[in-house]
Amino acid sequence: MGSISEDPNLRQESSLFSSLPPTPLDEPFSVNGAYIQDKHPQKVNLGIGVYRTENGEPWPLRVVEDAEKELYDAKNVARHEYLAIQGDREFLRLAADLVFGFGKGKSSATGVVEEQRNRVVSVQTVSGTGANRLGAELLARNIRPGCVWIPDPTWANHHTIWELAGVKRKTYPYYDSISQSFNFEGTIRVLSESAQKNDIVILHACAHNPTGADPSKEQWEALVKLCNAKGLIPFFDLAYQGFASGDADKDAWAIRHFFNDVHKMEFCVAQSFSKNFGLYGQRVGALHVVTRPSAHDVTQDLLANLCHLIRGEYSMAPRGGAEIVRTVLANEGLRDRWFEDLTTMSQRIRRMRHALYDELMKLKTPGDWKHVVNQIGMFTYIGLSERQVFAIREKYHIYMLKSGRISMSGLNERNVEYVAIAIDDVVRTIN
Ligand SMILES: Cc1ncc(COP(=O)(O)O)c(C=O)c1O
Structure with a gap:
């Protein structure tokens, strides 16, 4: 074996990390x-x-404690096994039903519900942040949007997430500090004048963070029209469903309105269970990608691509918190207890x-x-x-x-x- 001689030109004097950019x-x-x-x-x-x-x-939450006890008593020997890369599929079905209201109201006929469910590809994520991140990665790689329109102000992490995804960021004027409410005119003006086809628009589904100011139903209707007219891709951030008003259906109104729009647009929803289940550290969430019903079914390829991204990032989301949410949502009695906790x-x-x-x-x-x-x-x-x-x-x-x-x-x-x-x-x- 030959001896290894050191090349003096390659000797490292300082740390590899000595010129990292300052980060806030x-x-x-x-x-x-x-x-x-x-x-x-x-x-x-x-x-x-x-x-x-x-x-x-x-x-x-009291209901979370009940579900934890139920899960503990069940002593499922597989409780610490790996999940599928997609996540816990029963949890995902229940999570999607909670967002989109499938099976509720006028369209509860089985065929219609299945048709609606088939439009949505859902994967489990590392809570709402992970859902935002995964959705950004999916769109950045595959749609290559000209830019993402982020409300000004917003949850600051939106900027970090889209910066890391390498998508150009622009803002729309979300808040009117004079009326201390949603700046509807400013939003419509900026997006109509400047947004381009396939640009992403970040929308807080309810309880806008940081302002607590939401669009009215009429204003949401105008936003659907605008997204359709300009070919924009809505990206809903849903971090407060049920926590905002105490009513999970009411807080999902905007998303359901977009879903049921006649143009059957395609969009993303990043769903978090941190606040509404008090499961902050458990990291429970889902990304739902709504597709347009069309002759060419894209959902299998979409799921495969999302699973590929997940596998390369973190293999699969954690299972403990998702099991708690699944246990609650699957059981009518526990679900009612959850609604009481949301009201509290x-x-x-x-x-x-x-x-x-x-x-x-x-x-x-x-x-x-x-x-x-x-x-x-x-x-x-x-x-x-x-x-x-x-x-x-x-x-x-x-x-x-x-x-x-x-x-x-x-x-x-x-x-x-x-x-x-x-x-x-x-x-x-x-x-
Ligand atoms: C608007 C918004 N989106 C997403 C999140 C993500 O939270 P988590 O990653 O805990 O689900 C938060 C949390 O504060 C938020 O306010």
């Missing part, structure tokens, strides 16, 4: 980290998007909206605060400037995102007055 910290997680470090007794966490009880604690969470959040609004009214805080009660879901875009956000953190130890997004579930009967006083103070003293 993820804001919700770093704000949460700062909150945890803070030792102030009155600190309040309005940063991270997770549900908290009246006592400020996490809440394992959404009503507590609504109560906090009213409590904060009432406190601000009592204090006669300058400004119009109606949006606090009008917006929906986990978040409110409270309307504080970045300077006010930093001041409120500095002086009152209240944590929120620099955009002024607050997570309503961080409020409770004990801290809402304190938070209102703090808001009142920074609104009066800092601009």
Whole structure:
């Protein structure tokens, strides 16, 4: 065997990673980290998007505990085996039914339901983030869109996901800060003037993050027309079904409207079970790709392509959380318990909206605060400037995102007055 002699030109002086580009910290997680470090007794966490009880604690849903017990007692010996690459197929059927409402209302005849189900290719994902990522990868590789239209503002991870997928990003003006509601005119104008065929449009199905401002039914109808007229590909992000209004059907209205449109358009839905089942760390989700019913069935090839991407990324999604969701959705009794839990969470959040609004009214805080009660879901875009956000953190130890997004579930009967006083103070003293 010959000896190996070192080539001095190849000697590495510094680390391979010494010139990595600077990357920003993820804001919700770093704000949460700062909150945890803070030792102030009155600190309040309005940063991270997770549900908290009246006592400020996490809440394992009662129905989830029932399902966990049922699964444990069943002692299925295969419970830790690999899933199929596609995921748990019964879970996927139930998850798709939940989104699209198959089998409900007028079109419940068996043939019609099967026809509708056949339009959708579903795969299990690493929660909603994974569904967004997988869908982006699928479209980037196969459709090669000119760009993706992302609402401004949005869940910040949309930008990261589409950047990593290598698709050019553009934004549409989602929020009108004067009326503190969805900027319908701006959205329609920008997309009609500038979007091109096969561009992707990110749409939050309900409870828009971060603003809590959603389009009305009439506005959704106009958006369907626009997508059809321009040949755009809608990409729904569904992270709050049932959590937003307490009614899972109501929160899926926009998606069902797109699905049932006469033009039978093709689109994606990224579904998350983090918030509506409180299964944040279990990573339960699905990507549903809706296809156009046509002579040439594309669904087999589509499924094979998605499975190929999944296999190369993470082989298959985790099974534990999906089994919990499947157990609940498959059983009428448990499903009803789930609806009760959704009501508990959404009503507590609504109560906090009213409590904060009432406190601000009592204090006669300058400004119009109606949006606090009008917006929906986990978040409110409270309307504080970045300077006010930093001041409120500095002086009152209240944590929120620099955009002024607050997570309503961080409020409770004990801290809402304190938070209102703090808001009142920074609104009066800092601009
Ligand atoms: C709009 C939106 N999409 C997707 C997600 C993804 O959440 P997860 O990956 O936990 O399902 C979130 C979570 O905050 C969200 O707000």
